[in-house]
Amino acid sequence: MSRSQRYSKKSYFVIKRFILFFSLCISAITALYFYSQSLxxxxxxKKVLGEKIIIKLPSGDHVFTYENLIVNEDGKLYYKGERNQIxxxxGIVTYEEWDEK
Structure with missing residues (x-):
């Protein structure tokens, strides 16, 4: 066996080990990433909204809401949600259960 043949065998094993080590590192990093995302x-x-109420408006419409979203300011009754105010x-406030759909 010549020197060039021995050298080519050794370099083949070194390259093979490097590829194996590199793929193991990549798979370990990927597994740790997904494990950390699941944690x-x-x-x-959770917001405490209070009891369910129905407000009967003079126009005949009904507003279904929760007690803590209704505010009484300067003698007026307002519904204050996250983004709007009505x-x-x-309106006449009645404490009744209503179904959520």
Missing amino acids: IKIEAP DLTG
């Missing part, structure tokens, strides 16, 4: 859970805090002045 992170972000939950929004004037419910003149």
